[in-house]
Amino acid sequence: MKHAVTYELIHKDKYTGARRGVLHTPHGDVQTPVFMPVGTQATVKAMKPEDVAALGHEGAGIILSNTYHLYLRPGHELVRMAGGLHSFMNWNRAILTDSGGFQVFSLGDLRKITEEGVSFRSYIDGSRHMFTPEKSIEVQNALGADIIMAFDECAPPDSDYKYIKESQARTSRWLRRCKEAHKRPEDQALFGIMQGGFFKDLRQQSADEIVALDLPGYAIGGISVGEPKEKYVGVLDYAVDMLPSDRPRYVMGIGTPDYILEAVEHGVDMFDCVEPTRLARHGMAMTSRGRINIDNAKYFDDFSPVDPECDCYCCRNYSKAYIRHLFKQKSPEILGSMLLAEHNLYFLVRLAEKMRRAIEEDRFMEFKKEFLDSYGSK
RNA sequence: GUGGGUGUCGUCAAGCGGUUAAGACCCUGGGUUGUGGCUCCAGUAUACGAGAGUUCGAAUCUCUCCACCCACC
Numbered sequence: 001m002k003h004a005v006t007y008e009l010i011h012k013d014k015y016t017g018a019r020r021g022v023l024h025t026p027h028g029d030v031q032t033p034v035f036m037p038v039g040t041q042a043t044v045k046a047m048k049p050e051d052v053a054a055l056g057h058e059g060a061g062i063i064l065s066n067t068y069h070l071y072l073r074p075g076h077e078l079v080r081m082a083g084g085l086h087s088f089m090n091w092n093r094a095i096l097t098d099s100g101g102f103q104v105f106s107l108g109d110l111r112k113i114t115e116e117g118v119s120f121r122s123y124i125d126g127s128r129h130m131f132t133p134e135k136s137i138e139v140q141n142a143l144g145a146d147i148i149m150a151f152d153e154c155a156p157p158d159s160d161y162k163y164i165k166e167s168q169a170r171t172s173r174w175l176r177r178c179k180e181a182h183k184r185p186e187d188q189a190l191f192g193i194m195q196g197g198f199f200k201d202l203r204q205q206s207a208d209e210i211v212a213l214d215l216p217g218y219a220i221g222g223i224s225v226g227e228p229k230e231k232y233v234g235v236l237d238y239a240v241d242m243l244p245s246d247r248p249r250y251v252m253g254i255g256t257p258d259y260i261l262e263a264v265e266h267g268v269d270m271f272d273c274v275e276p277t278r279l280a281r282h283g284m285a286m287t288s289r290g291r292i293n294i295d296n297a298k299y300f301d302d303f304s305p306v307d308p309e310c311d312c313y314c315c316r317n318y319s320k321a322y323i324r325h326l327f328k329q330k331s332p333e334i335l336g337s338m339l340l341a342e343h344n345l346y347f348l349v350r351l352a353e354k355m356r357r358a359i360e361e362d363r364f365m366e367f368k369k370e371f372l373d374s375y376g377s378k
Numbered sequence: 379g380u381g382g383g384u385g386u387c388g389u390c391a392a393g394c395g396g397u398u399a400a401g402a403c404c405c406u407g408g409g410u411u412g413u414g415g416c417u418c419c420a421g422u423a424u425a426c427g428a429g430a431g432u433u434c435g436a437a438u439c440u441c442u443c444c445a446c447c448c449a450c451c
Contacts (some may be wrong), residue, residue, distance in 0.1 A: 038412080038413065040413050040414095041413090045413085060408040066412085066413080066414075069414085070441075072414095096412095099412085100411045100412095101412075102412040102413095103412090103413095105412090105416090106412090106413085106414090109419075123412095123414045124414075125413090149412075152412095154412075160450075174417085193412090218413080220381090221412070224411050225411075225412095226411080226413090250412090251412090252412035253411050253412045254411060254412095255411050256411070271412095272411095272412065273411055273412085273413095274410090274411070274412085275410075275411055275413095277413080278410060278411090278417095279410070279414060281416055281417085282409090282410070282417070282418095283416090284409095286409085293407080295406095295407090296407080297405085297406070298405095326418090332416055334416090336416095337416070345391075347412080370451085
């Protein structure tokens with residue numbers, strides 16, 4: 001059967017694992033490596049869809065949204081009635097929905113995991129709910145994203161071998177149930193998620209089990225969850241090559257340039273993160289010279305742009321002093337968040353574009369070094 | 379001028395004889411990784427209007443003065 005989403009390799013960097021490709025989806029082609037802005041509540045916070053589509057020089061081709069949140073509110077049936085997520089939120093390019101697996105991890109104290117699935121309490125009103133692989137897929141089928149994610153368990157980074165082994169095996173069993181429950185394989189691609197913590201044999205075990213299902217794409221989960229960078233890179237060193245090279249590879253939840261560059265160097269094609277939009281709402285900007293806090297007193301009368309090397313709407317038209325002023329209000333002015341959100345997203349979308357150029361020209365390593373020398377590691 | 383009231387960090391404000399003189403805001407810095415939270419964490423202050431008394435001990439009680447506020451002349 002032909003998958004709803006296919007990966008086409010265009011060029012592989014001569015000196016690293018980095019690769020340049022295209023993701024063909026029901027809602028258009030997506031150039032990879034790609035950064036996917038996150039729009040949890042069916043909106044990339046502080047951004048109009050048309051502005052998301054215009055990010056960078058080539059635009060953002062795919063965004064991420066969230067099963068768990070949309071299930072709780074407004075409810076996936078409402079989205080289905082609206083004609084699906086694309087229509088509901090006025091975004092006609094590709095969408096990927098996360099399965100709710102991460103919330104199982106991040107909202108830890110509100111849930112209970114069993115073989116059947118995860119029971120949890122709503123963070124909104126405390127009501128009880130049960131997420132199973134079948135339920136997650138049912139909701140994602142209703143939402144109608146181009147790529148839907150397997151319902152997995154993202155175990156905490158400090159879990160021991162025994163727990164990770166059980167968790168990984170369960171995630172594989174859940175994946176088989178997800179595939180079984182999937183009702184729209186013709187226009188929605190189900191991606192599997194590799195788990196296995198920081199143990200090579202469990203990663204291999206996971207890879208073997210999920211790759212056997214011949215899915216259109218695979219994610220590496222359970223990393224970038226607070227572990228030291230060496231452990232993160234350590235997993236990339238062996239995990240990426242355990243996945244098939246004719247399918248897209250996705251590392252979930254990475255948003256700092258050094259983590260992103262590291263992943264792409266290892267052959268990762270897709271990544272997402274709330275970092276740029278969340279940082280923006282807290283007055284932080286990612287710039288070619290590192291991260292800055294617009295709140296800092298030294299920007300009081302600094303009339304230069306957030307990033308002198310950036311050509312985004314924010315940097316072309318506004319000064320740090322002005323944006324700081326917007327953030328300094330008792331109730332921060334909304335425009336401040338809008339400007340920094342657009343800037344930070346633009347920054348990462350541009351980073352992906354620059355990486356694509358670098359790979360095409362077999363100079364990924366030089367690009368990476370140059371970029372990080374200027375940016376630093378935060 | 380007469381009567382009344384009020385004076386504690388930049389601001390608001392606890393305290394009412396024994397405290398390292400709360401707290402909040404502001405200010406300063408930091409955090410944020412498959413987004414519950416315009417949020418969380420941390421830090422800075424020679425603040426008791428001035429002077430004189432009472433007392434072992436005064437921001438707390440007394441007196442004088444000063445400043446401001448409100449009434450009335």
